[in-house]
Amino acid sequence: MKQIKGLLAVVGGTVVIASCSLIGGNKNAKPTAINPGQLSTATNLKYNDEETGGFQVKDFEGQPDAPNTVFIEGGRAVMGSYEEDVMAYRDNVERTVSVAxxxxxETEIANIHWLEYMHYLAKDSSQEVYQASLPDTLVWVGKLAFNDPYVDHYLRYPGFRYFPVVGVSWTQATNYARWRTDAVNRELMKESGQDLPEVPAGGRIPLESGVVIPAYRLPTEAEWEYAAQALIGTQWLEEMQTHQRIYPWDGHALRNPYGKQMGFFLANFKRGRGDYAGIAGRLNDGALITSYIYEFPPNDYGLYNMAGNVSEWVMDVYRPLSYQDFDDLNPIRRDGFLDDAKGYNSDFEKNPQGFTSLITDKARVYKGGSWKDVAYWMSPGTRRYLDQDSATATIGFRCAMIRAGSNY
Structure with missing residues (x-):
């Protein structure tokens, strides 16, 4: 009996030792996503056992860093404008939500990024796809303005490389995000040394590989507004935020109150009627049109130009009552649920083309002020909309991405 007990002890000891070696050498350690061990805690079957065709668990070191992105820690915030609703739209009443x-x-997508995209589409895609990616450079045309140089030069001239791309529709921006996801993930797979799997057209590299990033996409309206406010900069003690923000910085002023940049504007916007940049010798924001994407100080999340320069597309379909209808966790409006577009058009059933409103399921929200807007529109809570296939010289975009495997 003693021999049997000794044998069991040895066997038990072997199991314990094996278990310790499987999870970091600590017998009290629990399996994690990064260190799952070599045995299933549910079945005790071995992972990655080639002889028996065991379940494959790839190495994982956490979500890879995605180019040009900044981490935005989620939490509770109040959506809506803190400015007076001078337009009387009543479409941005305050609403408390939580965002993951x-x-x-960190910046808007620039001309050089879009030209890179066009280059690879010309190499790898059909002529039709390439043509669909071309920005509308005619957005600069004005019947009573001499903007011809921007039509010819803004997108392609090297001096404008790191200025935000404009003339891009919501649909084009969404297509760019899909291409960018595939391009970055293919490069990450090469760097990892793993064999690149066969991916069907329109498919994606398997997430189980552990070395690819989630999809780039346009941010939701709630994400964009949350990131623009950057209230992490007002954090005090525990759950205290001392104040809200009208703009992506503290205070109601538009000029920098500190240091060598004291007195200079904090964003690129239109100061007043006919005043885009100030007077020669003392230009206020230094830009008649768009500006260098790193020109102005970033907000407390490290994001540049969340007020001014260009307005930005977000994912949401526009409805005036979205802020009342939203879920209060990760809100988004994808379509006309609870607020059908028929309600905004007279006699829709008999005359579907006789619209009396621009509000449809193709009306997409864009946020923030632009180089052509007065300061009112730089408040993160303001919102406007445009058809998803339209483009202007004042709207650009930036991409967002989920933080995968996180519960906050």
Whole structure:
């Protein structure tokens, strides 16, 4: 009996030793996503056993860093504008929501990024796809304005490489995000040394590989507004935020109150009627049109130009009552649920083309002010909309991405 007990002890000891070696050498350690061990805690079957065709568990070191992105820690915030609703739209009443952590581009997508996209589409896609990617450079045309140089030069001239791309529709921006996801993930697979799997057209590299990133996409309206406010900069003690923000910085002023940049504007916007940049010798924001994507100080999340320069597309379909209808966790409006577009058009059934409103399921929200807007529109809670296939010289975009495997 003693021999049997000794044998069991040895066997038990072997199991314990094996278990310890499987999870970091600590017998009290629990399996994690990064260190799952070599045995299933549910069945005791071995992972990655080639002889028996065991379940494959790839190495995982956490979500890879995605180019140009900044981590935005999620939490509770109040959506809506803190400015007076001078337009009387009543479409941005205050609403408390919670937003999960995510990643966002630190800058707008620039001309050089879009030209890179066009280059690879010309190499790898059909002529039709390439043509569909071309920005509308005619957005600069004005019947009573000499903007011809921007039509010819803004997109392609090297001096404008790191200025935000404009003339891009919501649909084009969404297509760019899909291409970018595939391009980055293919490069990550190569760097990992793993064999690149066969991916069907329109498919994606399997997430189980552990070395690819989630999809780039346009941010939701809630994500964009949350990131623009950057209220993490007002954090005090525990759950205290001392104040809200009208703009992506503290205070109601538009000029920098500190240091060598004291007195200079904090964003690129239209100061007043006919005043785009100030007077020669003392230009206020230094830009008649768009500006260098790193020109102005970033907000407390490290994001540049969340007020001014260009307005930005977000994912949401526009409805005036979205802020009342939203879920209060990760809100988004994808379509006309609870607020059908028929309600905004007279006699829709008999005359579907006789619209009396621009509000349809193709009306997409864009956020923030632009180089052509007065300061009112730089408040993160303001919102406007445009058809998803339209483009202007004042709207650009940046991408966002979920933080995968996170519960906050």
């Amino acid at each position: 952590s995510f990643y966002m581009d």
